Amino acid sequence: MNKFILMFLLLFLGAGALLAQTNLGTIQGTITDKDNNPIPGLNAALRGTTLGNVTDADGEFTIGEIPTGSYQLMISGVGYQTQRRSVNVTEGQTLQLDFTLQPSLTQLQEVEITGRKETTYQNEVSFIGSKTATPLQDVPQSVSYVTKELILDQAAFRVNDVVKNMSGVNQYSFYNDITIRGFRVAGQRNSGNLINGMRAFTSFWKQQLIPHIERVEVIKGPASALFGNASPGGTINRVTKKPLDETRQSITATVGSFGTLRTLADFTGPMTEDGTLLYRLNLGYENADSFRDLQYDNNLIVAPSFSFLPNDATRLNVDVVYQSSDGRLDRGQAVFGDGDLFSVPITKALNAANDYLREESLNATLSFQHQFTDRIKFNSVYLHSNYREDLQEHRAANRFAALGDGGIDPEQVAMQAFIRRRNWSNDNFNNYLTLDLTTGPLEHQLLVGYDYFRQTLKPGGSQLQARRYLLADRTGTSNFDPENADAFALDEAGNPIPNVPHFDLTDPFANQIRDMSDYVYDTRLFPQSLLHNHGIYLQNQVTWGPLQVLIGLRQEYYIDELDYRTEDEERVSQDAFIPRLGLVYELSDRINLYGTYVEGYQPQSASVINDPDAGGPFDPLISNLIEFGAKTQWMDDRLSATLAIYRLRQEGALYNANDPDNPDRQVQIGEEQSQGIELDITGQILPNWSIVANYAFNEAVIQVSDDETEENRQKPNAPRHTGNLWTKYVIDRGAFAGLGIGVGINLVTERFGSIVPEGENPPLFPGYEVVDAALYYQLDKFRIQVNVNNVLDQTHWVGGYDFIRAFPGAPRNLLTTISYTF
Known part of the structure; x- marks a missing residue:
């Protein structure tokens, strides 16, 4: 792991060298929405400077007379998700940078209120990593997810059907029972299952249904700093479908x-x-x-x-x-x-x-x-x-x-x-x-x-509950002890008689209706x-x-x-x-x-x-x-x-x-x-x-x-x-x-x-x-x-x-x- 830390630091320091400045250039580009329509009236600005411009009716912008150096170009406007891009400007160069912006449904909210309009396998913003509407790119932890579009394409109906699409997440059993990075997350616990970022009680026995779910997402590792009682392997969050402002x-x-x-x-x-x-x-x-x-x-x-x-x-x-x-x-x-x-x-x-x-x-x-x-x-x-x-x-x-x-x-x-x-x-x-x-x-x-x-x-x-083996008087039960066999009810072969009949794996009729009235219950x-x-x-x-x-x-x-x-x-x-x-x-x-x-x-x-x-x-x-x-x-x-x-x-x-x-x-x-x-x-x-x-x-x-x-x-x-x-x-x-x-x-x-x-x-x-x-x-x-x-x-x-x-x-x-x- 020390090698991983060293590698990260070297990459970190090496990236800083990219910020060195050298003297005037130009940035121009076109901004469109997800349907390739131009977006007028958006701001294109270089952070930390007074340089910027607004897109015209064709969604185009130009920022000129930029001193050579490294900048962060920010594209923002009402109704759209902000995008940032690091750029290097060199003397006499004209950079062509085009952007496709997604609708912003999260500008005012810190939990999801209105629905996600995207119609792809990709999701760009989540609340599970920070309790704020944060781009997944900026969450300092691994977050995997499955959207409703992938759920539909795979004809999935349960959480267990889709976990294979997320790295390090697997079924543990038939139940509402998942393993994340080798650690178990199970139902009837309030530590690993969230709905809309809130702890809800779920069945342990039945897998969670998802036809009403916008996406299933998993934040890997303990999320206790956000949610308190949290499973070590990760936390599963089911985001329900929310209302849209279009029919x-x-x-x-x-x-x-x-x-x-x-x-x-x-x-x-x-x-x-x-x-x-x-x-x-x-x-x-x-x-x-x-x-x-x-x-x-x-x-x-x-x-x-x-x-x-x-x-x-x-x-x-x-x-x-x-x-x-x-x-x-x-x-x-x-x-x-x-x-x-x-x-x-x-x-x-x-x-x-x-x-x-x-x-x-x-x-x-x-x-x-x-x-x-x-x-x-x-x-x-x-x-x-x-x-x-x-x-x-x-x-x-x-x-x-x-x-x-x-x-x-x-x-x-x-x-x-x-x-x-x-x-x-x-x-x-x-x-x-x-x-x-x-x-x-x-x-x-x-x-x-x-x-x-x-x-x-x-x-x-x-x-x-009825279990174990019948005692000789058939009024009680206990685990069978062959050293004290006379204390138990025995069949003709000398074997103990169970309180609940054994299941014969070779019997094709073993699943018949069982008469439970004769069982001895605790x-x-x-x-x-x-x-x-x-x-x-x-x-x-x-x-x-x-x-x-x-x-x-x-x-x-x-x-x-x-x-x-x-x-x-x-x-x-x-x-x-x-x-x-x-x-x-x-x-x-x-x-x-x-x-x-x-x-x-x-x-x-x-x-x-x-x-x-x-x-x-x-x-x-x-x-x-x-x-x-x-x-x-x-x-x-x-x-x-x-x-x-x-x-x-x-x-x-x-x-x-x-x-x-x-x-x-x-x-x-x-x-x-x-x-x-x-x-x-x-x-x-x-x-x-x-x-x-x-x-x-x-x-x-x-x-x-x-x-x-x-x-x-x-x-x-x-x-x-x-x-x-x-x-x-x-x-x-x-x-x-x-x-x-x-x-x-x-x-x-x-x-x-x-x-x-x-x-x-x-x-x-x-x-x-x-x-x-x-x-x-x-x-x-x-x-x-x-x-x-x-x-x-x-x-x-x-x-x-x-x-x-x-x-x-x-x-x-x-x-x-x-x-x-x-």
């Missing part, structure tokens, strides 16, 4: 393999003639089966959004997302005890026909921005989130069936059954003030803010809990010529009230001071170099883990990131690329203890580290040729552990190498105009499963290469597309815990989509 309407229908039926609708535009009130309504419905036995999904999404813009200084937005889901919880594929992944079909799930998982969630956001002066802006955002879980399931007990002689039956999976209901409520309140200042040659964008977050597990959370309570935190943070983004410095500080106060409102109520408090430092240097008008150091913090109290049987108390996760990289723009800013080199360290991660008496107990690992390199390329090679490509090398290892056999081993579900390419080409002229083709390939190397008992080797899941393809045809307002996923029908596994919980990827499947825009 757009579309209806989409998809049918395909596994009985898939999806219908989507998206309506937006002004509600008043003066455009002060805008609306957007997204609707989504899915009814689909699966390649996995008994699995199905019925999903409904209703997402209205309203923006009120009474004047140029004030903006108000109301954003609501309601989702309901009905299906079954798929715990993965079990194979025979010898670990042959091909010994059992990837279609076989362990559910019973009377299992179900019903979920309901509501996220309601109120955002307010007001600009007091051209330098002072105030932002206030409130998010209320509800999540309800109603579950009945049969699942593996994470071991094979016990035999009376102490052995196991490798074709029979020990089972358990749960009936569970829980309900959470979240409130997130965020207020911050931004102040633009100039002190001599320095330009400052100061931000001071206060966050409050509150999460409540409501009364009534409880679970009936009652497990989830006592009402309350956790909340307060965060005070400061941030200064300083610009000095081509150099930008970001300094952030946050003080976090975390409180968890266990057994809330009971005699056993216990208050757990933790504080954390979190710094952040970032540098961006504009090496040229196309290349920015950056470096960053940031620390991370994530509490792991009982309420956060949502599992009283996990053990503990546990210390919080502590992490830090050092990262250097470069960000570039090419081909008239149509194509962007980010190269990142990083080292990420963490202390205190939790892993399953593999305790036969308590399968939910976890243990805390000492130290982990991931280091590697990532490359992301996104945009257009030509206006009709789009591309998304990424590669990541990630060495993520456990460095310190109580079990020495785990040390220096690659972390679970963290491949060393991943790569992805997706490209789409559309014929734009001739007899085949409107016809397009898309092709993609996703490569993932082998991965270890989860930690296993001491002395045993973890399961190894093979690498894979999956090819996808698509055909498109655009005819006026109609578009039809056919997506073929896993064209070569490769059997593969996207992740896994062990050989009883492996997560196979889908075989070859086809989706046909028809869209109408009006």
Whole structure:
């Protein structure tokens, strides 16, 4: 890593030499919008001088009599995003510099209120890196994203469908469960999943739906200086579609393999003639089966959004997302005890026909921005989130069936059954003030803010659980002990009788309805809990010529009230001071170099883990990131690329203890580290040729552990190498105009499963290469597309815990989509 630092400093110092001056020249150019129309009335000025001009009716400008030297040319104007470009002027030279500007929908806002009008794979501005509308080029940290255009082209419907398009981001399991740079980000935690930059409670079991999402973005590494409680690997932010100030309407229908039926609708535009009130309504419905036995999904999404813009200084937005889901919880594929992944079909799930998982969630956001002066802006955002879980399931007990002689039956999976209901409520309140200042040659964008977050597990959370083996009197259960076999109910062969019948992997009728009335149940309570935190943070983004410095500080106060409102109520408090430092240097008008150091913090109290049987108390996760990289723009800013080199360290991660008496107990690992390199390329090679490509090398290892056999081993579900390419080409002229083709390939190397008992080797899941393809045809307002996923029908596994919980990827499947825009 010292070599990386030295390289960065040499590049930094070498770039300074470019600023040396030599004596008169001229700059001229043309400024157009994204549709190639000239833009009159824009300012073209050399920063730090009085030299400048305004574009004429043809969008042209000329700045003459410029002393030779190095300058920064700034193009700005109302309604468009400002562009800056470093230029070198030499005597007698006339520089021709042309610009294409994007509409600015973020001049007054510091959270997104009105929608993004771009219609490409590329996104240029985000709030996730600094809580202000900052060009991604100027964010001193790697940020990957997927826009709604790529989501549509790949016929994606869930976050897990699109993470392959972002370097260093992979599936961990079937669930809402992702790994970023080798560190896990999972649902039912408030540390790694954001919606519009706010912490929302999400399901752990079901992957997050995205038909109402403008883009999915990931900031790599801990983002605790901005958001407080944050996952070390990174933070996933889902940005919902916002109202536009122009009318757009579309209806989409998809049918395909596994009985898939999806219908989507998206309506937006002004509600008043003066455009002060805008609306957007997204609707989504899915009814689909699966390649996995008994699995199905019925999903409904209703997402209205309203923006009120009474004047140029004030903006108000109301954003609501309601989702309901009905299906079954798929715990993965079990194979025979010898670990042959091909010994059992990837279609076989362990559910019973009377299992179900019903979920309901509501996220309601109120955002307010007001600009007091051209330098002072105030932002206030409130998010209320509800999540309800109603579950009945049969699942593996994470071991094979016990035999009376102490052995196991490798074709029979020990089972358990749960009936569970829980309900959470979240409130997130965020207020911050931004102040633009100039002190001599320095330009400052100061931000001071206060966050409050509150999460409540409501009364009534409880679970009936049936597991283990029946005792001789059949009134109780326990783990089978062959040394005390007489204490247990035994069958004719002398084997213990399970409380929940074993699942026979060789039985084609094993998924039948199960009679649950004879099970012996234990009652497990989830006592009402309350956790909340307060965060005070400061941030200064300083610009000095081509150099930008970001300094952030946050003080976090975390409180968890266990057994809330009971005699056993216990208050757990933790504080954390979190710094952040970032540098961006504009090496040229196309290349920015950056470096960053940031620390991370994530509490792991009982309420956060949502599992009283996990053990503990546990210390919080502590992490830090050092990262250097470069960000570039090419081909008239149509194509962007980010190269990142990083080292990420963490202390205190939790892993399953593999305790036969308590399968939910976890243990805390000492130290982990991931280091590697990532490359992301996104945009257009030509206006009709789009591309998304990424590669990541990630060495993520456990460095310190109580079990020495785990040390220096690659972390679970963290491949060393991943790569992805997706490209789409559309014929734009001739007899085949409107016809397009898309092709993609996703490569993932082998991965270890989860930690296993001491002395045993973890399961190894093979690498894979999956090819996808698509055909498109655009005819006026109609578009039809056919997506073929896993064209070569490769059997593969996207992740896994062990050989009883492996997560196979889908075989070859086809989706046909028809869209109408009006």
